[in-house]
Amino acid sequence: MQSGPREIVTPFRPIPLDVPEGMAPNEFFNSTENLNDLVHNNGLLMNPENLLMYRKALGHSNEFDTSIIYNTSKCILNPLGRPVRRTQVPDNVKHVWNRMNQILIGYMLEKYPDPEQHLVLAGEASLDATWPLTSPGVPSIRMLHNHFIVFDKQMLRDAALADPSNPNLTDGGQHSLFQSYMRDVYRRFFEALDLRILKPVSGTAAQLGLTGYPQGLPSWEIEGGAGALQELRFWKEYDEILKGFIDFYRTFFSQVSTRNAPPPADAYFPQRVEEILLFNNDFLKTAKKVRDKCITDAKYANSIRWQPAFKQLIYRNDEGRLIVTISQNSIGNAITELLGVVVKRVPDAAAYEKVEPALIEKLLEVRARLIEADLGEGIATRYWPAA
Structure with a gap:
């Protein structure tokens, strides 16, 4: 099989959010109002350190995909003043953050033990505070957040080869x-x-x-x-x-x-x-x-x-x-592209709803482990209960 970057298609449920007139979408996504929506519609767990675990509404993978964000939207109203890398996080928050990382990565490795069948990754991309908010491709939430993602390798094998000159394949x-x-x-x-x-x-x-x-x-x-x-x-x-x-x-x-x-x-x-x-x-x-x-x-x-x-x-x-x-980051690229995986997200509610139950089951299972380890309390949404 030819080796090369792959482009996969990931369906998602369109997000019913109205961006106020006169605002660029990425300006709105950095607002406290949008973060409230993230908590109430997709939030899984929150703790006193303001670390929020949530379901990715615009996900990379529908096999397993979640993030933890250091939600300082109400503590620091200036989007350009928020922590955007681990070195800016207070020690007590980082201590909890590391334990959450440890449990989530451990869960993924336990749930997906075969490297031939699944690609497992976790990590962060910095949200550089010098990017103008209105620049195309600027990260939509200007706060430090980690990604926890699993891809089905058969899906990657079956995917089309991506253009290696794609500037996002940094x-x-x-x-x-x-x-x-x-x-x-x-x-x-x-x-x-x-x-x-x-x-x-x-x-x-x-x-x-x-x-x-x-x-x-x-x-x-x-x-x-x-x-x-x-x-x-x-x-x-x-x-x-x-x-x-x-x-x-x-x-x-x-x-x-x-x-x-x-x-x-x-x-x-x-x-x-x-x-x-x-x-x-x-x-x-x-x-x-x-x-x-x-x-x-x-x-x-x-x-x-x-x-x-x-x-x-x-x-x-x-x-x-x-x-x-x-790696050095570039504007507009995703953390998956560092491993040669380009994700093309397409709005398709019906396709997403077919895989949603299995995805949520796993997210709630790992959430229970975090709650048991005293790393936060569950959040109730229209899709799942608080515990």
């Missing part, structure tokens, strides 16, 4: 600025991290044979597999990778913005930034190349995301090993 081999021009220094910077549970892997060990993705990205195997998710050390290392990425991103775009800029004042690894990045010719040559183009190409300059934008996820490879990877 990956190191095709579109990533970091990987294309600064691959060696990028990897060297990550290698300096103090990781004990996460072991670097590359090439086919990280790729899915069916899609050939991810391509060329730094990846790590979780030694100990699912059991390692029970260890606090793993989640700290997961954050170390994110911090390393943020340092690299901020340092690079600081140089793009201002020639010979100093290291970011809030760098997590300032010594490594100075020794590895700011004394590397490939790093600084690439910054100059981007800076020069920004000066002469207004459209290109407007596309730059000056603050860290990333996708970070945990997924199961073909051998059943758990892999962590991280």
Whole structure:
């Protein structure tokens, strides 16, 4: 079977939401009013830390698909001031967040044990607060949220091949600025991290044979597999990778913005930034190349995301090993596309309703585990009770 990115069709029930006249849809989706609708029509569980688990109304997969959002819509009314990455979350909230992640990922691996039959993934995409709210493709909810998704691999095998030049298929081999021009220094910077549970892997060990993705990205195997998710050390290392990425991103775009800029004042690894990045010719040559183009190409300059934008996820490879990877984000792409899965959502209430009962049964089953672990209280909607 030919390896390559796949495009699957996922039906959904049209959402009966009226966007007020004069507002762009993505402006409305960031409003407290819309988040109230999300809670009441699709909410599964909420806890005192404002972590909301919900059913994805516009889902990636109708096999299993749910998200947890850090719902700060009533605490922080300014959409541009809301936390959009794990490093901005208070420690007490992150502690609960990690336990919820652990239970949800454990449930997916238990429910779908065969890597030949199902693709299991979990992770987050940053919602960069520098994107104008009205830009096409800007994430519809500007708050940190995680995805928990399972795809039927037979459905992927039967799906049409996606266009590999699709700009949403952001990956190191095709579109990533970091990987294309600064691959060696990028990897060297990550290698300096103090990781004990996460072991670097590359090439086919990280790729899915069916899609050939991810391509060329730094990846790590979780030694100990699912059991390692029970260890606090793993989640700290997961954050170390994110911090390393943020340092690299901020340092690079600081140089793009201002020639010979100093290291970011809030760098997590300032010594490594100075020794590895700011004394590397490939790093600084690439910054100059981007800076020069920004000066002469207004459209290109407007596309730059000056603050860290990333996708970070945990997924199961073909051998059943758990892999962590991280990628530069691009506007408009989905976290599934990092693994070569393009989702075409189509409004089809009848098709969705055929698979809805089985999907909800699984969501309520894992919700019960979260409630039992004192991670929240159930939410009642027209589709399910509170408990």
